[in-house]
Amino acid sequence: MPKAPVLTPQADDFPRWYQDVVAKAELADNGPVRGTMVIRPYGYAIWERMQAEVDARIKAAGAQNAYFPLFIPESYLTREAEHVEGFSPELAVVTHAGGKQLDEPVVVRPTSETVIGEYMAKWIQSYRDLPLLLNQWANVVRWELRPRLFLRSSEFLWQEGHTAHVDHDDAAAYAERIHLDVYRSFMVDVLAMPIWVGRKTAKERFPGAVNTITCEAMMRDGKALQMGTSHELGQNFARAFDITFLDDHGVQQHVWTTSWGVSTRMVGGLIMAHGDDAGLRLPPVLAPVQAVVLVIRDEAGVTDAADKLVAELRGAGVRADLDGRADISFGRRATDWELKGVPVRVEVGPRDLANGEVTLVRRDTGTKVQVPLTGTAAAVGAALEAAQADLYAGALARRDAATAEVATLAEAHEAALTGFAKLPWAAVGESGEAELAKSGITVRCLQRADGTLPRADDEADLVALVARSY
RNA sequence: CGGGCUGUAGCGCAGCUUGGUUAGCGCGCCUGCUUUGGGAGCAGGAGGUCGCGGGUUCGAAUCCCGCCAGCCCGACCA
Numbered sequence: 001m002p003k004a005p006v007l008t009p010q011a012d013d014f015p016r017w018y019q020d021v022v023a024k025a026e027l028a029d030n031g032p033v034r035g036t037m038v039i040r041p042y043g044y045a046i047w048e049r050m051q052a053e054v055d056a057r058i059k060a061a062g063a064q065n066a067y068f069p070l071f072i073p074e075s076y077l078t079r080e081a082e083h084v085e086g087f088s089p090e091l092a093v094v095t096h097a098g099g100k101q102l103d104e105p106v107v108v109r110p111t112s113e114t115v116i117g118e119y120m121a122k123w124i125q126s127y128r129d130l131p132l133l134l135n136q137w138a139n140v141v142r143w144e145l146r147p148r149l150f151l152r153s154s155e156f157l158w159q160e161g162h163t164a165h166v167d168h169d170d171a172a173a174y175a176e177r178i179h180l181d182v183y184r185s186f187m188v189d190v191l192a193m194p195i196w197v198g199r200k201t202a203k204e205r206f207p208g209a210v211n212t213i214t215c216e217a218m219m220r221d222g223k224a225l226q227m228g229t230s231h232e233l234g235q236n237f238a239r240a241f242d243i244t245f246l247d248d249h250g251v252q253q254h255v256w257t258t259s260w261g262v263s264t265r266m267v268g269g270l271i272m273a274h275g276d277d278a279g280l281r282l283p284p285v286l287a288p289v290q291a292v293v294l295v296i297r298d299e300a301g302v303t304d305a306a307d308k309l310v311a312e313l314r315g316a317g318v319r320a321d322l323d324g325r326a327d328i329s330f331g332r333r334a335t336d337w338e339l340k341g342v343p344v345r346v347e348v349g350p351r352d353l354a355n356g357e358v359t360l361v362r363r364d365t366g367t368k369v370q371v372p373l374t375g376t377a378a379a380v381g382a383a384l385e386a387a388q389a390d391l392y393a394g395a396l397a398r399r400d401a402a403t404a405e406v407a408t409l410a411e412a413h414e415a416a417l418t419g420f421a422k423l424p425w426a427a428v429g430e431s432g433e434a435e436l437a438k439s440g441i442t443v444r445c446l447q448r449a450d451g452t453l454p455r456a457d458d459e460a461d462l463v464a465l466v467a468r469s470y
Numbered sequence: 471c472g473g474g475c476u477g478u479a480g481c482g483c484a485g486c487u488u489g490g491u492u493a494g495c496g497c498g499c500c501u502g503c504u505u506u507g508g509g510a511g512c513a514g515g516a517g518g519u520c521g522c523g524g525g526u527u528c529g530a531a532u533c534c535c536g537c538c539a540g541c542c543c544g545a546c547c548a
Contacts, residue, residue, distance in 0.1 A: 006509070023481090034540085089546065111548090142547065151548090158548065226548070263548040296507055331508035349507055359507080
């Protein structure tokens with residue numbers, strides 16, 4: 001009899017598989033308040049790696065980090081009509097504090113356009129103060145009825161950028177720049193995830209935005225996940241918060257603002273885009289631990305050799321850790337590292353050492369090769385590079401195989417059972433969008449025929465990408 | 471908010487129909503010995519207000535009533 005699988009196989013029950021991975025790879029736990037999430041050290045290490053990579057890109061795009069308060073006066077939210085309408089169902093509101101009822105209730109930020117707008121108004125006087133490019137790393141609260149760890153929780157962690165510009169074109173260009181140079185670059189180069197970049201339909205747009213650009217990724221069950229968004233807010237918030245500047249002709253004008261964010265949801269996306277029946281598969285560029293050196297048995301100088309290997313790998317710039325827990329069976333430890341998705345395992349045992357070699361195992365492919373002890377660092381480096389490329393190629397192949405180009409709504413329905421459908425936006429329209437919604441299918445984004453970003457909803461010959469989504 | 475289901479050890483469950491010893495099983499946990507090249511084996515051990523409250527009964531995890539909580543499906547979201 002074969003052993004029971006470590007995880008529920010994806011093909012049996014994908015959501016169950018997801019929960020199993022989150023639990024067994026020790027990524028997160030449910031918090032005591034329904035919908036809240038405890039991020040465990042390994043899950044948080046993944047998030048910290050994401051933060052580091054995204055933060056560096058944000059700074060390269062010229063934005064600076066700052067921090068705004070968790071509590072926002074309720075009145076701020078109500079100043080922008082669409083914004084308050086969009087968020088009010090999921091607001092957590094503090095009515096009592098300091099032992100008494102508050103004169104004005106305070107909301108826990110669901111996003112910070114409003115507070116930041118208030119301060120932009122204070123700080124911006126002249127066109128010389130523009131553009132103002134701010135970002136903050138923070139937690140936000142959006143009360144959720146149907147929570148799922150990482151994908152949808154009542155409190156989550158994210159980065160939210162908020163910028164102000166002299167005119168529409170500068171704002172639009174910056175929102176697009178962030179989307180491509182920060183988000184797409186990060187998702188493709190670090191997460192090894194292919195994504196569609198497109199424009200949200202009016203129905204799917206951020207409350208208060210005039211345009212929302214999205215990164216849409218496909219999970220291994222064929223469903224879509226929105227991995228990040230950038231919004232052009234036009235002058236909506238500038239008017240609501242009176243953010244004005246004196247232009248170079250001495251004329252007072254409202255600024256044009258943008259906002260953009262990615263969250264801990266990306267951890268969920270990463271799990272579901274790459275994970276397999278043995279657990280997580282982390283792309284090497286992201287992985288908190290890129291290589292684990294595993295002592296098979298602590299005899300004949302094996303531990304010493306393993307220690308040296310770890311030091312050598314670290315010297316070569318590899319994030320390497322030692323697993324010298326020789327009191328736990330080899331098989332158990334091997335499965336644990338597979339669950340955690342560590343890209344490369346270097347196994348060292350007496351037999352290897354006797355031959356002057358080590359066993360190198362790739363997590364993504366499962367391939368095992370013997371390499372000379374003296375060439376380990378180089379072999380690990382090569383394996384990491386190959387794994388990064390192969391994970392991307394695999395995800396891209398799966399996505400393209402599960403994306404059908406169709407012509408009609410009926411065909412789109414069919415295709416969305418297993419993946420994405422691409423069809424002319426003209427064949428969908430707002431009525432078609434409502435029709436699809438009845439089956440739980442949404443228009444993920446609109447693209448031009450060549451895959452580039454549309455400048456307007458009513459451009460001719462736009463293509464709609466539709467799918468079921470998380 | 472409407473419909474369906476479930477509450478028994480950290481997790482997953484059996485037991486309930488037909489009330490009756492000390493409430494079991496798997497995983498996990500602790501101790502010891504033997505193990506360690508794919509989730510170890512054996513032996514011993516710890517761990518429970520059976521969701522909560524009431525009722526029926528000599529006796530309730532089991533039957534009855536009420537409550538509470540959670541899960542799944544229909545309107546929104548990073």
